[in-house]
Amino acid sequence: MTKTQETVLEINLAALEHNYNFITSKIKPTTKFLAVTKAFAYGSDACKIAKKLEKLGIDYFAVAYTKEGVELRNSGIKTPILVLHPQAVNFKTILEYNLEPNLYSEKNLEEFLEVAKQENKSNYPIHIKFNTGLNRLGFTKEAIPKIISIIKNNSTLHIQSVFSHLAASEDLNEKEFTNEQIKQFCEIKEEIEKLLSYPILTHMANTSGILNYPEAHFSMVRSGIGLYGYGNNPDFDKKLKPVATLKTIISQKHILEPGKSIGYNRAFIADKTIVTATLPIGHADGIGRQYGQGKTFVEVNGKKALIIGNVCMDMIMIDVTNIDCKEGDEVIIFGSEQSAEDFAKTANTISYELLTGIASRVKRKLLI
Numbered sequence: 166m167t168k169t170q171e172t173v174l175e176i177n178l179a180a181l182e183h184n185y186n187f188i189t190s191k192i193k194p195t196t197k198f199l200a201v202t203k204a205f206a207y208g209s210d211a212c213k214i215a216k217k218l219e220k221l222g223i224d225y226f227a228v229a230y231t232k233e234g235v236e237l238r239n240s241g242i243k244t245p246i247l248v249l250h251p252q253a254v255n256f257k258t259i260l261e262y263n264l265e266p267n268l269y270s271e272k273n274l275e276e277f278l279e280v281a282k283q284e285n286k287s288n289y290p291i292h293i294k295f296n297t298g299l300n301r302l303g304f305t306k307e308a309i310p311k312i313i314s315i316i317k318n319n320s321t322l323h324i325q326s327v328f329s330h331l332a333a334s335e336d337l338n339e340k341e342f343t344n345e346q347i348k349q350f351c352e353i354k355e356e357i358e359k360l361l362s363y364p365i366l367t368h369m370a371n372t373s374g375i376l377n378y379p380e381a382h383f384s385m386v387r388s389g390i391g392l393y394g395y396g397n398n399p400d401f402d403k404k405l406k407p408v409a410t411l412k413t414i415i416s417q418k419h420i421l422e423p424g425k426s427i428g429y430n431r432a433f434i435a436d437k438t439i440v441t442a443t444l445p446i447g448h449a450d451g452i453g454r455q456y457g458q459g460k461t462f463v464e465v466n467g468k469k470a471l472i473i474g475n476v477c478m479d480m481i482m483i484d485v486t487n488i489d490c491k492e493g494d495e496v497i498i499f500g501s502e503q504s505a506e507d508f509a510k511t512a513n514t515i516s517y518e519l520l521t522g523i524a525s526r527v528k529r530k531l532l533i
C-alpha cells in the first residue's frame with residue numbers, strides 16, 4: 166500500500182463487503198437488511214458506501230435527516246430510504262425525493278398526512294416508531310387504535326414498517342431490560358397485524374441487537390456501526406474490519422531540551438531532552454482536545470507515540486524520542502493496530518463519536 170502524503174481518511178470498501186457478509190451470516194436468509202448511512206456513513210462517505218451496499222444487495226437504507234436522504238437520491242441511489250428523524254418543514258422534500266419518514270407522534274403523523282394529501286399521494290410508504298423504553302421518539306402501545314384509524318380513514322398512507330429501538334443491546338447486564346423491550350414490541354406487532362389487512366415489516370435490532378439478540382431480528386435488522394467495522398464487543402470486533410483508517414504525516418521534528426515547553430499554554434514541559442513531531446491534524450479535523458496531554462497515542466513506523474501538550478486546531482504534537490522517523494513519514498491515527506474504539510476509549514468516549522466527528526475537510530480516499 167502506498168504511504169500517504171497528507172491527512173486522509175482511507176475508506177476500505179473490501180472491509181465494508183466483509184462486514185456486510187459477516188452480519189448477513191448472522192441473520193436468516195429471509196430477514197431483510199437495512200444499512201444505516203446517517204452522518205456521512207459514520208464519518209466515511211455516505212454516497213460511496215451506499216453505492217457499494219446497493220451492489221451487494223442491501224434491502225433498505227436509513228438516514229437521520231432529510232438532507233442526508235436527498236444526497237443519496239442525488240447520487241443515484243434507488244433503494245428505499247427511511248428518514249429516522251424527519252422534521253415537518255421537510256415533509257414536501259421527503260415526498261419529492263421518494264424518501265420514507267419515521268412517524269413517531271400523533272402530531273407528526275397528522276402533519277405528514279396533510280402534506281401527502283395536498284400532493285395527491287396514495288399508499289405512500291411510512292414507518293411507525295414505537296417507544297419501548299428508550300424514551301426518545303415513538304408512540305406508546307396505547308396509541309395503536311388511533312394510528313390505525315387515522316391510516317384507514319383514507320388511502321393516502323401505507324404502513325411499510327413498524328419499528329422500535331433498543332436502549333442497551335450492547336450491555337449484557339441489561340438483558341432483562343432488553344428482553345422486556347422485545348416482549349413489548351412483540352405485543353405491538355401482534356396488535357397492529359390484527360388491525361391491518363396487509364403485511365408489514367417489523368424491526369428493532371441495531372448492530373448489537375443483531376449480534377446479541379437473534380430473537381429480536383423480526384423481519385428486518387438495522388446495522389450501522391457493524392458495517393463500519395465495530396461490534397461493541399472485543400469478540401465481534403475481531404470478526405469485523407474497520408472501514409476507515411485515519412492517516413497523516415510528520416510535518417516537522419523538534420528537539421526539546423529539559424524545561425522547554427511545547428504548544429499552547431505550555432501544557433507540556435520536558436523534564437529531559439525529547440524529540441517531538443508535529444502532525445497536520447487537530448481538533449478542527451475531529452481529534453478533540455480530550456485526546457491531548459499524554460492520554461492517547463498514534464502509530465509511527467509501527468511504534469506508539471503519545472500526543473503531548475494541548476491539541477491545536479490544525480496540529481498535534483507527539484513524542485517520538487525513541488522512534489526512528491523523519492519528516493514526511495506516515496502516521497496512523499486509528500484504524501490499524503489501534504482501532505477507533507481503542508482510540509476513543511482513551512478519552513472516555515465511543516467509536517461512534519470519534520468516527521462521525523472526522524471533519525469534512527479531511528480528504529476521503531477510497532480503496533477499492
Ligand SMILES: *Cc1c(COP(=O)(O)O)cnc(C)c1O
Pocket residue numbers: 201203249330370371372373387388389390391
Ligand atoms: C443509528 C441507529 C441505528 C444504528 O445503530 P448501530 O448501533 O450503529 O448499528 C439503528 N437504528 C436507529 C433507530 C438508529 O438511530
